[in-house]
Amino acid sequence: MDDASALKEAVGRYGVWSVGLRDEDPQGAAERAEAAAELESLGFGALWLGGNSSAANAAPLIEATERIVVGTSIQSIWEHEAPASAAGFAELEVAHPGRFVLGLGVSHGPRVKEYSRPYSTMVGYLDELDRAGLRPGHRVLAALGPKMLELSRDRAAGAIPYLVTPEHTARARETLGDAPLLAPELKVVLDPEPATARATARAYLARYLEFPNYVRNFLRLGFTESEVADGGSDRLIDAVFAWGDRGRIRDRVAAFHEAGADHVALQLIEGNPPNPLPRQGWRELAALLA
Template sequence: MTNANSPALGRVGIFGFWFNFERYERTELGELAAELEDLGYGALWLAAAKAELGLAGPVLEATRKFVFATGIINVWSEQASTLVKAYQEEPHRDRLLLGIGAGHRESNSAQGYATPRTAVINYLDELTAIPSGQLALAALGPRMLALAAERTLGPHPYLINPEYTASAREAIGSGPALLPEQKVVLETDPERARTIARSGIAMYLGLENYLANLRRLGFTEEDFADGGSDRLVDALVGWGDENAVAERVRAHLDAGADHVSVQVLTEDGDPRPGYRALAPALTEL
């Protein structure tokens, strides 16, 4: 990453989509963040974050260098003015990375989703008080990738594979940061691993922005049927033992990623044992 104003994310962070962080007391959330930092992870990415950044405080107060990242703050439902105010009031704001995005046509059509790029540009125009090096943009298609490279630290693509990362790096050039997410399952049995993986990607196979990107990657309607073909599942979810999972993350880094946020999928919904087990292999990358 070349932006001097951007937070130090490190090579690997964690993506906390399934955590219901609001159920934690502030002390508990701080303890969780401190453990993740001690394990060697550089950032916590919180999906579907709120503009008031209420969960950032406990994470940042309990850690030293750890970054609180959002992936994403939805431009249709969260006010830019609220985000600017929360950023300015956060004492540890130098360790914030604020990912924004336009969400999905299926859930945001009432707000005028026909013009998502325009909505994102207008939102960014309201965030001038936040350094561009502390902003990221959810991006998959070429126009959003270009916008992310131009106006923010870089793109944060989701539900992709290392081949996508390589193509995105080629598209945006060497300057902007590239911050992909990668789903993983710490399981060596193929049938069990793919069952867990299919559960983790099921909701996205009904969202057109993801399907359009997967088509660009060469997948077809047959791959999207019945919960996803083995080919699709294996492309989107890295599974196996600790070394196999680490190799999938390494593939993104080798393809041009600067930082990978790792989402551990499990049967019981608690990824913490997985992050603990994976830490030695992931944090050495």
């Protein structure tokens, strides 16, 4: 079995995307470990660590579990040197084979002081990883546009697009072909009331609409300038969030699989500010997916 196929089998159809699980506060370490173990018992195949995460964030969660895959979503190539990234991967791979996947991304111009030529910089970073011995099959890329998706196909095990729609997923699958992993992130609001569910979603989405790469991607997908303003239109909210009762959410997740996703990384959004470890919500999510 090749690396991409093995990764698909390991992560399964559903995972959890979380910033809270990558927190470095030592006082919360025991709860994060307990939450990771529970998510494994609930049947999720992968934990995707949001923010600028690394192997160091993944290690305690891997040690607290038995089989679940832990990936970075993403590790910024601007803030982690490639040789150190390869070394961190190698250390975990020796101790826990097949349990860690390095998810890489170029982050956002407004967040990076010396942001320049993101595609070329990513190519150079992958070259360095190759020289350090980290195989393409052990890394995935946060790809939105066509060129980065092609790079995910040719130089990685696949793509982990963030803040996308089923239409983007279909285009990504066409670019990637059948073999690479395609694991989009999808935000979930467990609220059946349209007004309050969309309000929760809109408050969370607003921060992302400040980043040009997400806005450009929405425009490529056919949304208008007005639809990506003021927190996003209802059409945009409904495209990038799964909200509603169990049936509606289940159908929305299924739409990503039907469009070509192998795996969907589910980010549960609860209130503003979000709950960093929404454990009861994760239980409800596991139940509706079952």
